[in-house]
Amino acid sequence: xxxxxxxxxxxxxxxxxxxxxxxxxxxxxxxxxxxxxxxxxxxxxxxxxxxxxxxxxxxxxxxxxxxxxxxxxxxxxxxxxxxxxxxxxxxxxxxxxxxxxxxxxxxxxxxxxxxxxxxxxxxxxxxxxxxxxxxxxxxxxxxxxxxxxxxxxxxxxxxxxxxxxxxxxxxxxxxxxxxxxxxxxxxxxxxxxxxxxxxxxxxxxxxxxxxxxxxxxxxxxxxxxxxxxxxxxxxxxxxxxxxxxxxxxxxxxxxxxxxxxxxxxxxxxxxxxxxxxxxxxxxxxxxxxxxxxxxxxxxxxxxxxxxxxxxxxxxxxxxxxxxxxxxxxxxxxxxxxxxxxxxxxxxxxxxxxxxxxxxxxxxxxxxxxxxxxxxxxxxxxxxxxxxxxxxxxxxxxxxxxxxxxxxxxxxxxxxxxxxxxxxx
Numbered sequence: 001x002x003x004x005x006x007x008x009x010x011x012x013x014x015x016x017x018x019x020x021x022x023x024x025x026x027x028x029x030x031x032x033x034x035x036x037x038x039x040x041x042x043x044x045x046x047x048x049x050x051x052x053x054x055x056x057x058x059x060x061x062x063x064x065x066x067x068x069x070x071x072x073x074x075x076x077x078x079x080x081x082x083x084x085x086x087x088x089x090x091x092x093x094x095x096x097x098x099x100x101x102x103x104x105x106x107x108x109x110x111x112x113x114x115x116x117x118x119x120x121x122x123x124x125x126x127x128x129x130x131x132x133x134x135x136x137x138x139x140x141x142x143x144x145x146x147x148x149x150x151x152x153x154x155x156x157x158x159x160x161x162x163x164x165x166x167x168x169x170x171x172x173x174x175x176x177x178x179x180x181x182x183x184x185x186x187x188x189x190x191x192x193x194x195x196x197x198x199x200x201x202x203x204x205x206x207x208x209x210x211x212x213x214x215x216x217x218x219x220x221x222x223x224x225x226x227x228x229x230x231x232x233x234x235x236x237x238x239x240x241x242x243x244x245x246x247x248x249x250x251x252x253x254x255x256x257x258x259x260x261x262x263x264x265x266x267x268x269x270x271x272x273x274x275x276x277x278x279x280x281x282x283x284x285x286x287x288x289x290x291x292x293x294x295x296x297x298x299x300x301x302x303x304x305x306x307x308x309x310x311x312x313x314x315x316x317x318x319x320x321x322x323x324x325x326x327x328x329x330x331x332x333x334x335x336x337x338x339x340x341x342x343x344x345x346x347x348x349x350x351x352x353x354x355x356x357x358x359x360x361x362x363x364x365x366x367x368x369x370x371x372x373x374x375x376x377x378x379x380x381x382x383x384x385x386x387x388x389x390x391x392x393x394x395x396x397x398x399x400x401x402x403x404x405x406x407x408x409x410x411x412x413x414x415x416x417x418x419x420x421x422x423x424x
Contacts, residue, residue: 035075038083042073042170050169050182059186067162067186067196074163077203079173101312102359104336110344110354113147117348120152120236127224127237131244136254140345142243145331148340149211153236157208161185161201165214168205181205184214193217194233208232209239210246220246250330251323256304258328258342259321261292261355264310270412271400273308274393275326281306284320292356311335313396313413315360335393362413370395370414376422377402 046068054064120143121128128139146152162185169179185205189196194207201207207217210232221230224241231238264270265288282302289308291297301322309319319339328338346352367389374387377398385394391414399418400410 045170053183054186057187059190063190071163074167077167081171113344114347116152117143117147124236127240131240135244135248137244137247137252140349142240143348144341144345145243150209153209157200159201159203161199164201165205181214188214188217210243247327250327252327253324256322256324258324259319262289262318262320263292264289264318270310270313270410271397273310273397275307278305278307312362314411315362315413317355317357369419372423373414373419376424379424
């Protein structure tokens with residue numbers, strides 16, 4: 001039996017909502033300020049935009065109604081853009097993955113992920129071995145992701161997925177992306193992975209122990225325990241198999257490592273960083289780059305392509321990474337995230353210690369300040385990868401190239417003293 005249509009779906013309610021919108025829009029700037037008007041517009045958007053798309057994807061009306069039962073906009077989420085206003089770079093950086101490296105690699109985070117990861121390695125040895133045999137993805141890498149994403153399933157995931165995805169699809173800086181993920185979440189509910197009203201997510205809409213976005217649940221969730229279901233919420237074996245499947249589908253190269261911490265001589269410029277400046281690891285070695293352990297690069301790695309990575313420029317550890325590092329970045333587009341996963345995996349499997357080089361006192365600048373510097377670099381002809389306030393490899397090496405062009409030693413990382421010279 002079809003449930004009764006909620007009040008906000010009735011024709012009379014929608015006429016009233018339209019009248020309210022018209023009245024509020026009559027006052028200059030009112031649409032950007034009045035949350036009640038935005039809530040009304042959100043409801044119309046769900047009915048006029050989301051429902052037709054969901055229906056075309058095979059979502060039933062019952063699933064749709066259940067998903068949005070009682071859902072309102074969540075005004076506390078980051079990166080929202082009120083209708084009628086322009087997006088602005090946030091002043092502060094709220095995502096840990098793009099903040100201060102030293103904080104991301106804190107003692108508690110590393111030790112906790114490592115110690116529990118070793119327990120999980122013993123407890124789920126068979127599932128990890130099976131996943132590695134099927135995909136080529138090492139068990140230690142699967143554990144590194146699982147630990148970072150949900151603390152091996154121990155971290156509570158409390159947000160309402162449809163509230164988060166609905167809000168961000170309706171009014172965020174990446175609205176088209178989140179709208180697509182909202183449709184995918186409805187498909188996840190329709191397929192019976194989890195009931196709509198029980199679907200919890202992170203503040204960004206990620207689901208289950210692997211923290212998959214809904215589209216990734218549909219594409220990569222795998223049955224690791226052989227019960228015929230892919231349950232990334234309650235099954236550890238399915239979680240392990242799903243993480244392995246994700247990395248396999250994104251191009252993990254079996255037999256290659258993720259990367260190595262290295263010492264970079266002063267005469268090797270930090271501007272050589274980036275996945276578009278790769279060369280055989282043997283060539284990096286010929287330039288004087290050495291592993292910090294003193295051991296030689298494995299012979300099969302020396303012939304493969306490697307890339308210089310300096311996530312804090314000259315103010316922190318340096319690495320030669322392989323294509324697998326960028327597969328890890330497909331899981332989360334952050335250098336620090338991929339480093340954490342690889343490093344924790346090595347600690348779990350090989351008993352590795354901390355990175356030898358220390359993280360400098362970087363990462364404390366406002367995101368809005370870095371965005372100003374990026375716009376200044378763009379005006380000088382540099383490709384910084386977009387003025388988003390995030391110091392990715394294109395921004396880091398652009399800073400280094402600007403430093404070298406102005407007769408300075410390249411450090412390849414934003415510093416507060418540069419703002420006055422670079423801000424447009």
